[in-house]
Amino acid sequence: MQRDLSEQKCPACGAPLRFDPASGKSVCDWCGKSYEIPSTAEEPAEGEAQAEGGSAPKPGISEEICVYSCRSCGAEIVTDAVTASVTCPYCGNNIILTEKVTGGLRPDGIIPFKIDKKDLPAAVQNFYKDKMLLPKRFFSESSIRDLCGVYVPFWLYDCTMSGSAYYEGYNDSAMRSGDYIITERKHYDLERGVNMDFKDIPVDGSARLDDALMDSLEPFDMADMKPFRMSYLSGFFAERFDKDSDEVRQRAEDRMLTSTMRIVNASAGDGYMGVVPKDNDIKPSNLNAKYVLLPVYTFKVNYKGTDYSFAMNGQTGEVVGDVPTDKGRALTRRWGTFAAVFAAIMLIIWFISC
Numbered sequence: 001m002q003r004d005l006s007e008q009k010c011p012a013c014g015a016p017l018r019f020d021p022a023s024g025k026s027v028c029d030w031c032g033k034s035y036e037i038p039s040t041a042e043e044p045a046e047g048e049a050q051a052e053g054g055s056a057p058k059p060g061i062s063e064e065i066c067v068y069s070c071r072s073c074g075a076e077i078v079t080d081a082v083t084a085s086v087t088c089p090y091c092g093n094n095i096i097l098t099e100k101v102t103g104g105l106r107p108d109g110i111i112p113f114k115i116d117k118k119d120l121p122a123a124v125q126n127f128y129k130d131k132m133l134l135p136k137r138f139f140s141e142s143s144i145r146d147l148c149g150v151y152v153p154f155w156l157y158d159c160t161m162s163g164s165a166y167y168e169g170y171n172d173s174a175m176r177s178g179d180y181i182i183t184e185r186k187h188y189d190l191e192r193g194v195n196m197d198f199k200d201i202p203v204d205g206s207a208r209l210d211d212a213l214m215d216s217l218e219p220f221d222m223a224d225m226k227p228f229r230m231s232y233l234s235g236f237f238a239e240r241f242d243k244d245s246d247e248v249r250q251r252a253e254d255r256m257l258t259s260t261m262r263i264v265n266a267s268a269g270d271g272y273m274g275v276v277p278k279d280n281d282i283k284p285s286n287l288n289a290k291y292v293l294l295p296v297y298t299f300k301v302n303y304k305g306t307d308y309s310f311a312m313n314g315q316t317g318e319v320v321g322d323v324p325t326d327k328g329r330a331l332t333r334r335w336g337t338f339a340a341v342f343a344a345i346m347l348i349i350w351f352i353s354c
């Protein structure tokens with residue numbers, strides 16, 4: 001079956017265009033021309049219903065395999081249900097599979113790539129710079145592979161967290177009575193009212209990317225968010241979400257509750273010598289989700305036959321991933337920590353004994 005696709009072509013020479021992170025423009029590598037990307041949202045295709053209220057409704061997500069034929073070379077390209085942008089493996093044509101990014105699947109916004117592929121080795125070196133346990137020959141003996149620039153589907157949540165957090169607080173006072181010192185502890189039931197607004201809390205909507213890895217790529221600078229245009233996808237891989245906003249909402253709420261409690265706990269004991277958290281009835285309200293695409297590079301670093309998984313924030317250059325450790329160096333480090341702890345214990349004993 002022939003499916004909908006869009007090829008971003010150079011109007012001057014007809015060669016494929018690609019999005020260039022450095023200039024923020026569509027460029028033609030063939031004739032060297034570059035084109036501004038309009039800052040308005042893309043016109044919906046004829047007959048295509050626009051998502052109401054600006055956010056995507058829940059579509060049926062199937063395990064289907066999609067087949068497209070490249071208009072430039074005629075090759076059949078097979079993708080899964082979530083892939084939205086590919087490069088033809090035969091002719092290098094950049095193809096956008098429009099049905100994955102239109103209608104209910106149209107993103108509300110996109111942060112375009114800012115970091116170029118060629119800057120990646122330098123960023124990785126920088127990441128490793130202060131990793132003390134790295135094997136000595138790591139840089140000369142490792143290689144980067146399976147590099148992929150992918151627009152990852154994210155849900156951004158706006159929400160108000162409100163309710164009360166309950167604590168038990170206490171104050172101690174001491175007084176001398178003859179040979180004795182009497183300590184009196186007064187207990188208080190404390191209630192702290194909470195009303196906190198959150199904006200653009202991101203949670204990834206991709207089942208195949210590791211949640212913890214995606215969380216550690218934050219923060220993204222949401223000020224760079226642009227209305228969605230297909231031109232940004234050219235030359236990059238893109239996915240549509242396969243976990244909808246209802247499926248990942250709990251993760252967003254958990255994150256917001258954790259942040260709320262951290263802030264409330266920090267000031268709950270003001271005026272008291274100590275507080276113990278007891279309970280809370282803080283609940284989310286006015287929850288609103290936006291669907292956006294955020295830029296991420298995924299790659300592997302191969303060292304001595306083992307692959308280490310990495311990801312890089314394509315906007316800020318932040319790198320996260322595994323670090324191979326040198327066993328000899330790790331051992332020295334552990335002894336170092338042990339020695340420091342031992343010294344601290346000695347110091348405490350010394351204080352107690354004098």
Ligand SMILES: [Zn+2]
Nearest residue numbers: 010013028031
């Ligand atoms: Zn051209």
Ligand SMILES: [Zn+2]
Nearest residue numbers: 070073088091
């Ligand atoms: Zn092709």
